[in-house]
Structures are given as structure tokens and as C-alpha cells.
Amino acid sequence: MSATADVIIVGGGPAGVAAAMELRRRGAGKVVLLEREPELGGATRHCSHSPFGMREFGRVYFGAAYGRRLAREAADAGVDIRTGHSVARFHGGGRLEVASAHGVETLTARRVMIATGARERPRSDRLISGDRPIGIVTTGTLQSYVAFHGLMPFRRPVIVGSELVSLSAILTCLTHGARPLALLESEPHMLAPAPFAWFPRMAGVPVHLGTRILDIRGTGRVEAIRFRRQDGVEETIPCDGVLLTGRFTPEAALFRQSEIGVDSASAGPAIDQDGRTLDPLCFASGNLLRAVETGGWAYREGRAVARALALDLAHEPVPSAPTAVTFEAPVKLVVPSLLRRQGSGEPAFRDFQLRFTHRVHGRLSLEIDGREVWAQTRTFFPERRVLVPIPEGASAAGSVRFRFREPG
Numbered sequence: 050m051s052a053t054a055d056v057i058i059v060g061g062g063p064a065g066v067a068a069a070m071e072l073r074r075r076g077a078g079k080v081v082l083l084e085r086e087p088e089l090g091g092a093t094r095h096c097s098h099s100p101f102g103m104r105e106f107g108r109v110y111f112g113a114a115y116g117r118r119l120a121r122e123a124a125d126a127g128v129d130i131r132t133g134h135s136v137a138r139f140h141g142g143g144r145l146e147v148a149s150a151h152g153v154e155t156l157t158a159r160r161v162m163i164a165t166g167a168r169e170r171p172r173s174d175r176l177i178s179g180d181r182p183i184g185i186v187t188t189g190t191l192q193s194y195v196a197f198h199g200l201m202p203f204r205r206p207v208i209v210g211s212e213l214v215s216l217s218a219i220l221t222c223l224t225h226g227a228r229p230l231a232l233l234e235s236e237p238h239m240l241a242p243a244p245f246a247w248f249p250r251m252a253g254v255p256v257h258l259g260t261r262i263l264d265i266r267g268t269g270r271v272e273a274i275r276f277r278r279q280d281g282v283e284e285t286i287p288c289d290g291v292l293l294t295g296r297f298t299p300e301a302a303l304f305r306q307s308e309i310g311v312d313s314a315s316a317g318p319a320i321d322q323d324g325r326t327l328d329p330l331c332f333a334s335g336n337l338l339r340a341v342e343t344g345g346w347a348y349r350e351g352r353a354v355a356r357a358l359a360l361d362l363a364h365e366p367v368p369s370a371p372t373a374v375t376f377e378a379p380v381k382l383v384v385p386s387l388l389r390r391q392g393s394g395e396p397a398f399r400d401f402q403l404r405f406t407h408r409v410h411g412r413l414s415l416e417i418d419g420r421e422v423w424a425q426t427r428t429f430f431p432e433r434r435v436l437v438p439i440p441e442g443a444s445a446a447g448s449v450r451f452r453f454r455e456p457g
């Protein structure tokens with residue numbers, strides 16, 4: 050059976066679009082981009098604020114305009130764009146089952162790249178007790194209501210979470226007639242870095258750190274949220290909505306239901322230094338790899354993995370057993386989590402990217418075959434990117450391990 054395409058990319062967000070364009074630019078042949086939504090742009094489409102596009106296009110865009118620019122660039126590059134196409138199953142070996150208005154079809158390619166992004170955890174994933182009233186949404190859902198349907202589900206919400214995306218949530222509320230009554234964060238500090246961390250208070254939103262949500266109340270609509278403050282006192286805020294922000298998780302269903310599976314630490318597919326997964330014909334990039342990065346980061350990552358993939362198309366892949374990159378708590382995840390001896394020669398990833406589970410001060414070190422080759426002592430914060438250069442020759446090592454020691 051002849052392949053449908055040289056490369057099929059799943060996901061038309063910044064990572065997938067950048068990859069498709071790079072592949073075309075490098076003469077990869079027929080490149081098909083599958084997107085389940087009616088337009089390209091991914092999560093940026095519903096962001097009614099900037100900044101997007103500075104590094105890739107040299108100017109600042111609002112989210113929706115950035116999405117349109119991506120779509121124009123992909124069409125100009127000769128990418129075969131198929132919106133309204135949802136991948137229902139990934140069989141591995143370059144074979145996908147795709148559902149669209151025309152029915153379900155099987156598409157095949159010499160290589161596949163999956164770039165299906167990440168999503169905020171909904172209430173069910175956060176185990177928040179209480180009633181089940183209307184008016185509890187994530188930032189992404191709120192922005193989709195506003196951008197695509199002109200609906201604002203509440204006027205006086207309480208915001209849960211303090212990652213960067215909570216700023217996006219506050220902006221969306223303030224520009225669409227809602228005034229957040231408070232921001233609740235379970236950690237004893239803001240998760241967004243300064244100066245962004247100051248924004249909620251500057252916008253007049255009271256911040257409560259170190260809180261634990263007890264329950265949400267309301268018959269029909271949200272009426273109140275009850276929480277325990279850091280000092281142990283219980284407090285109730287009457288409100289008409291709860292906006293759950295952050296705590297992103299990779300949109301990795303295609304991997305979970307395939308034989309490839311997911312990396313238990315990142316919850317996305319395990320990849321090597323070229324972005325290749327455990328299936329030699331399948332690559333992955335963007336927020337799917339780890340939650341969560343900016344649009345520009347996802348774009349550059351998609352482009353870098355596409356470069357490695359383009360080199361790989363020149364020959365049949367030589368499957369070699371990868372070396373797993375190991376680590377210990379409080380390191381939460383490492384990407385790439387595999388290294389392969391036979392890489393493309395132009396790795397997509399020059400750095401390991403790490404995340405920590407909580408704020409901690411100590412010494413992080415990297416050992417290759419039992420020898421320490423890198424170390425740094427400082428304070429590490431959760432949900433903030435830590436980059437460690439991948440040492441030359443590491444892909445040929447028998448063991449690659451991150452260690453962490455607290456002082457004393």
C-alpha cells in the first residue's frame with residue numbers, strides 16, 4: 050500500500066504548523082497537517098491578548114491574529130491542510146485512523162509527528178468536593194466561550210491557581226465585564242515568576258496563598274467557594290463562578306491508547322534528543338511533551354524536531370535501544386527522557402528541560418556513566434523551566450542520571 054504522505058502531522062497549533070512549514074522548506078515532499086478544529090492556531094486562537102509571535106514573526110500579535118498568521122504561512126508553504134479532521138486512533142508504524150465529515154479513513158505516512166498540545170485540568174481531575182453547579186470552567190474553556198460564542202459565564206468569579214495562565218484568566222475577565230473577587234493558590238508562593246506575580250494585586254484581585262479548597266457550593270449556579278487559609282481559618286467567598294487555571298496536562302490520549310504509552314513523569318510520550326518516540330517512525334513536539342510552555346517555545350520546538358525528522362527521511366530508521374534518563378525527587382520530569390546513540394546528528398534538543406514538584410533549595414547535578422559532569426546549587430521553583438545542556442557524547446552513555454541534594 051502506498052503512503053498517503055511523506056509526513057503526517059497531527060495538531061495545528063504553533064508546534065504542528067512550524068513543523069509542517071520546516072518540513073516543506075527542507076523538501077520533505079508531501080506534508081499533511083491534520084487539525085480537528087475548523088481553523089489552525091491551537092490554543093492561541095482563543096487568547097484575546099498578546100504577546101504572541103515576537104521571535105518567530107518579529108512582531109507582537111494577539112492570539113487570534115497569530116493563529117491566522119500561522120494558517121497563512123502554512124498554506125503559502127504548500128502544506129496539505131486538513132481542518133475538521135480528528136485523529137481517532139494511532140496504530141504506530143505510520144498508520145492513523147482519521148474521522149472527518151467524510152467518515153473514517155486510514156491514512157499512512159513514512160513518518161508521523163504528533164503535536165496535540167496540553168490542556169488545563171478540569172474539576173474532576175482536581176478532586177474538588179461540593180455541589181455540581183454551573184459556572185466552573187478552565188481558562189481555555191472560558192476563552193473559547195468568549196471568543197467563539199460571545200458568552201461570559203459569570204460576573205464575580207474566584208480564580209484558582211497562580212501560574213502565568215492565571216494572568217490570562219484575569220485579563221479575559223476584566224476585558225469582558227467580570228471582576229475576579231480573589232485568587233486562591235495552594236502553594237505558599239505565586240507560581241508565576243516576578244514581575245508577572247505582582248499583576249493580580251496590581252489589578253485589584255486579593256491573593257490568598259497556601260490555601261486548601263474545601264468545597265464549591267451552589268444549587269443550579271455557583272454560589273460560594275469555601276477554603277482553609279494558611280493560618281487554618283476557614284473562609285467562604287460568595288461568588289457566581291470558579292475559574293480553574295493551570296495545572297496543565299499533555300493531550301496524550303493517542304499515545305495512551307497505543308502500544309507506545311506515555312512517560313509516567315511528564316504524562317506525554319517519551320522522546321529522545323531528536324523528538325523521536327519509542328516508535329521509530331513517530332516524532333512528537335510542543336506542549337504535548339510536557340506541560341506547559343509559551344506559544345513561541347512550542348513553535349521553535351516544532352521546527353527543531355522537524356529538522357531532525359527531515360534528516361531522518363533520507364534513510365530507513367535504524368532502531369536502536371534508547372538509554373533512559375533517570376532522576377530522583379523533587380525533580381518532577383525530564384525532557385528528553387531518552388537518548389539514542391544513532392541520532393540525526395543535528396539534535397532537536399540541545400538541553401534537558403526539567404521541572405520540580407515544589408520550591409526547594411539544593412544542588413542539582415548530572416552524572417554520565419557515574420561521573421558528575423554538571424552541577425548547580427540554587428532555589429528551584431515548581432512549574433518553571435530548568436535547562437541543563439546535554440553534554441557532548443551523552444547519547445553514547447550507558448547511564449544518564451540527575452541527582453538532587455538539599456544542603457546539610
Ligand SMILES: Cc1cc2nc3c(=O)[nH]c(=O)nc-3n(C[C@H](O)[C@H](O)[C@H](O)COP(=O)(O)OP(=O)(O)OC[C@H]3O[C@@H](n4cnc5c(N)ncnc54)[C@H](O)[C@@H]3O)c2cc1C
Pocket residue numbers: 059060061062063064065083084085086090091092093096098099100101134135136137164165166167188189192214217300303334335336337341342343344345347348
Ligand atoms: C488560556 C491560555 C493562555 C495562553 N496565553 C499565552 C500567551 O499570552 N503567550 C504565549 O506565548 N502562550 C500562551 N499560551 C500558551 C500557548 O497557547 C501554547 O504554548 C501553544 O498554543 C502550544 O502549542 P502546541 O502546538 O504545542 O499545542 P496547541 O496550541 O494546544 O495545539 C494543539 C492542536 O492539536 C489539535 N488536536 C489535539 N488532538 C487532536 C486530534 N486527536 N486530532 C486532530 N487534532 C488534534 C488541537 O485541536 C490543537 O489545535 C496560553 C495558553 C492558554 C491555554
